[in-house]
Amino acid sequence: MPRGPTRDKRRTYKSKDQKGFPLSSKDKGIPKHTLEGKSDLSGSSEEEGSEGVVQADFVFFDPKPDDFHGVKILLQTYLDDTQWDLSGFVDLILAQTTVGTVVKMEGDDDDTPFSIVTALNLGRYKDHKCIKELKEFLLKVCQEKDVIRDLRLLMGEQAHDVGLLVSQRVVNLPPQLLPPLHDALFDEVSWATEDEPTAELRNSFRFKCYLLVSKIYKKNNRNLIRRSGSDGGDGIVYIKPEDENFHKLSLWSFSFPMHAQQVETQEASNIVVCFFWF
Amino acid sequence: MATRLMFENSCEVGVFSKLTNAYCLVAIGGSESFYSTFEAELADVFPVVKTSIGGTRIIGRLCAGNKNGLLLPHTTTDQELQHLRNSLPDQVVVQRIEERLSALGNCIACNDHVALTHTDLDRETEEMIADVLGVEVFRQTIAGNILVGSYCSFSNRGGLVHPHTSIEDLDELSTLLQVPLVAGTVNRGSEVIAAGLTVNDWTAFCGSDTTATELSVIESVFKLREAQPSALVDEMRKSLIDSYV
Numbered sequence: 001m002p003r004g005p006t007r008d009k010r011r012t013y014k015s016k017d018q019k020g021f022p023l024s025s026k027d028k029g030i031p032k033h034t035l036e037g038k039s040d041l042s043g044s045s046e047e048e049g050s051e052g053v054v055q056a057d058f059v060f061f062d063p064k065p066d067d068f069h070g071v072k073i074l075l076q077t078y079l080d081d082t083q084w085d086l087s088g089f090v091d092l093i094l095a096q097t098t099v100g101t102v103v104k105m106e107g108d109d110d111d112t113p114f115s116i117v118t119a120l121n122l123g124r125y126k127d128h129k130c131i132k133e134l135k136e137f138l139l140k141v142c143q144e145k146d147v148i149r150d151l152r153l154l155m156g157e158q159a160h161d162v163g164l165l166v167s168q169r170v171v172n173l174p175p176q177l178l179p180p181l182h183d184a185l186f187d188e189v190s191w192a193t194e195d196e197p198t199a200e201l202r203n204s205f206r207f208k209c210y211l212l213v214s215k216i217y218k219k220n221n222r223n224l225i226r227r228s229g230s231d232g233g234d235g236i237v238y239i240k241p242e243d244e245n246f247h248k249l250s251l252w253s254f255s256f257p258m259h260a261q262q263v264e265t266q267e268a269s270n271i272v273v274c275f276f277w278f
Numbered sequence: 279m280a281t282r283l284m285f286e287n288s289c290e291v292g293v294f295s296k297l298t299n300a301y302c303l304v305a306i307g308g309s310e311s312f313y314s315t316f317e318a319e320l321a322d323v324f325p326v327v328k329t330s331i332g333g334t335r336i337i338g339r340l341c342a343g344n345k346n347g348l349l350l351p352h353t354t355t356d357q358e359l360q361h362l363r364n365s366l367p368d369q370v371v372v373q374r375i376e377e378r379l380s381a382l383g384n385c386i387a388c389n390d391h392v393a394l395t396h397t398d399l400d401r402e403t404e405e406m407i408a409d410v411l412g413v414e415v416f417r418q419t420i421a422g423n424i425l426v427g428s429y430c431s432f433s434n435r436g437g438l439v440h441p442h443t444s445i446e447d448l449d450e451l452s453t454l455l456q457v458p459l460v461a462g463t464v465n466r467g468s469e470v471i472a473a474g475l476t477v478n479d480w481t482a483f484c485g486s487d488t489t490a491t492e493l494s495v496i497e498s499v500f501k502l503r504e505a506q507p508s509a510l511v512d513e514m515r516k517s518l519i520d521s522y523v
Contacts, residue, residue, distance in 0.1 A: 069468060081286050083309060087466075087487050 057106035058177055060184060063094040063118065067102050070113035074168045078213065079137050080258050089130035093118050093166065098196065099188045099205065101181060103173070115169030115177075117185050121204040122211070123160025134164075138213070141256040150252060154211065163189070163207035167214070167240070178242055209251075214243050218255065280482040280497050283315045289465045289485025290473045292431070296338045296383070297476040297483065299390060299434070300345035301366050302326045305335035319481050327365040331358060338476060342386035342393075342427065347371035347410035351380035373410045377403045384427045387472065389434045392455050394418045394426045416454055421447065430459075431472045433479050436499040438462050438471050460499040464488055 063071070072090045079086075093100060093116065100118030104111060125131045135155040142148045154162050167182075192205040219235035238244045247253060285294040285308045294305040295316065302320055304313055306328045316326045331340045332353030342349045347370055350359065354374050363372045377400055379385050385396035386407060393413040395404065404415050420429040421440040429440040430451075437459045439451065452459045464474035465485040475484040477500055484496060497503050 068466065076287060083284060083287055083311075086287050087289075 056174075058103055058114070058174075059106050060181070061102045061104060062097045063100045063102050063116070064097070065091075065094050066111070067094055067113050067116075070111075071102065071116050074113060074116055074170070075166070077215070077258075078166075078168070079134065080141075082133075082137055084133040084137065085128075085130040088128060089134070092120060092125055092128060092130060096120065098192045099185070101184050101188075103169070103177065103181065115167075115173050115181065117167045117169075117181055119163040119165050119185060119189055119205075119207065119210065121160065121207070122155065122162045122164055124204045126159055142254050143256060144254045147252050147254045154209070158208075160204065161206075161208035163205075163210045165210045165212045167212070167242075169240075171239070175241060182242065212243075212246055212250075214246075215239055215258070216243065216255070279502055280484060280493055280500075281315060281319065282484055282486040282488055282493070283312060284486045285309075285312050289468075289487045290470075291338075291483050291485050292471075292473045292476045293336050293338045295476050295483065296341055296343060297478050297481075298344050299478045300324055300370055301343075301348075303337055303341070303362075304328050305337050306330055307335055316483070319483075324367065325365055327362065329358060329362060329365075337383075339381050339383040339428075339473070342382040342388060342407075342411075343370075344388050344390045344411050344413065345370070346390065346412040347373060349382055349386070349407065349410055350374045351382055352376050353380055371410050373406065375403055375406050382427070383472070384425045387427045387430050387432060388413055389432055389455075389457070391434065392416065394420075394430070394451075394455070396424050396426060398424070418451065418454070420451075428470050428472050431475050431477055432457055432459070433477050433500055435479055435501045436460070438464070438475070438496060438499055440469055440471065442469070458499060460495060462492065462495045462499075464492055464496070466492075 068087075068090055071093065072086060075086060075090060078089075096118065100116070102113045103115040103117075104113055120131075122131060122135075139148065139151060139155065142151055165185075189205050189207065193202050196202045196205065216239060217237040219237075236247075238247070283291060285291055285305070288294075294308060294312070296303040297316075301324050302316055304316055304326055313326070313328065320326055329337060331337045331350060332355065334340070340351050340353070348362065348366065350362070350372065352374060359372065359374055366372060375382075379396060379399060385399060387394045388407075388411055391413055393407055393411060393415045395407065395415055395417050397417045397419065399417070404417075407413065408415050418426055420426050421442040421444070423429050423440065431438050432455060434457065436457050437451075437455060439448065439459055439461050441461050441463050443451075443461045448459050448461060462471075463469060464471055466487040466489055468474050468485075468487075474488070475482060475496065477483075477496075480502065482496055482500055482502055484493065488496075
């Protein structure tokens with residue numbers, strides 16, 4: 001796969017990849033992309049089919065400073081309801097143009113991001129206020145003793161080998177986009193280990209492991225109502241389907257209850273899980 | 279003086295609070311630091327009241343008020359209404375109105391003398407506004423947006439409007455409102471002025487993303503810098519002292 005300068009990289013990937021995006025009827029082998037009705041987020045740029053089917057083209061972009069507000073909204077509850085330097089965190093993500101993807105809709109005047117995916121080296125950014133606060137928060141909420149030791153190591157001495165995987169999107173983003181989105185991220189990380197101008201930067205992308213913070217639903221013990229097929233067997237419902245795969249592959253994980261959202265149905269407590277894998 | 283603060287990681291302070299010249303409403307459930315920032319500025323002047331409206335925290339966008347009165351949407355519960363009537367000063371008339379457009383804070387922007395409203399507001403509501411708030415009502419749009427309450431914020435001394443407002447519109451609005459207006463942004467380029475900022479005649483609160491430039495524009499258009507006692511004395515000095523010997 002040709003690797004030009006950062007700006008062109010995005011374009012080349014898009015046109016050559018037959019498996020993915022933009023998802024429109026002209027792609028071979030991919031069924032016409034349909035989004036049922038839930039188009040309020042997208043604004044005015046779709047045409048409505050006769051059965052209420054909406055067609056939408058999504059485009060992947062490098063992060064840029066203009067995306068600040070949209071990305072901030074997506075990451076609003078990243079660390080539950082703690083007050084932390086979220087603006088600084090978003091700035092960090094947007095400044096890293098070599099690794100990271102923002103998904104937008106084609107022809108959308110609003111230019112709102114639908115999803116943000118990126119990997120941040122914890123060691124490279126360890127002096128930033130937001131990263132310090134993130135580390136403090138995770139160390140504080142981790143209740144499991146065997147995990148906390150590893151976590152402390154990760155945050156401390158081994159920080160330069162750790163990539164914080166940030167992946168957040170609107171709930172109804174089409175799942176067809178996920179494989180190319182994640183492929184893109186890992187491709188960019190490997191390209192960055194070769195393309196970055198300084199040796200230090202190149203090394204900062206040689207991640208030995210990734211850390212993921214994500215939201216899930218865990219069934220409350222007192223509720224015996226079951227929804228068929230919707231839980232992962234151990235009572236966990238994954239909001240993002242790829243989280244289930246990541247969780248299975250992870251070396252360790254822990255979860256803690258969220259305060260920001262109170263859901264009063266079967267899954268009474270939303271819990272955030274922190275993964276780690278190689 | 280303008281203060282920067284956050285409500286639970288959100289910089290939209292104008293959504294979770296309502297500030298006027300006679301009272302201040304603050305949403306419940308935020309961290310204590312949100313409430314105490316308001317108290318620190320205002321407690322010795324008038325009550326800072328914690329409330330919800332219709333069980334929600336977005337009180338700034340649901341209600342509209344000034345020093346004369348407070349208008350609440352039909353979704354306000356009886357307990358909330360009673361709580362507000364008890365907590366606010368007696369001269370403030372608290373009224374719940376039946377209006378289809380229930381986000382009154384988004385539909386109505388007002389100071390103590392003039393109000394700008396959404397073009398589709400009921401005639402009855404317009405009369406209520408004029409009556410309860412004691413203002414002159416004008417149906418207007420701001421930069422083509424009908425939600426005037428969201429895209430502009432003005433006090434008795436100045437106002438800030440949507441950044442894409444044309445010069446002609448600015449002049450027209452300025453004549454209507456009889457205050458100087460400036461087109462600008464808040465919270466690092468956000469166009470929804472009233473969501474990011476809440477202001478009265480001597481103080482303002484805005485989201486912590488607000489840049490130093492935006493803050494200085496806010497302080498200058500709302501004349502907050504001159505709200506210091508020393509500024510008053512400096513101005514008076516010229517008229518008090520005839521000549522130096």
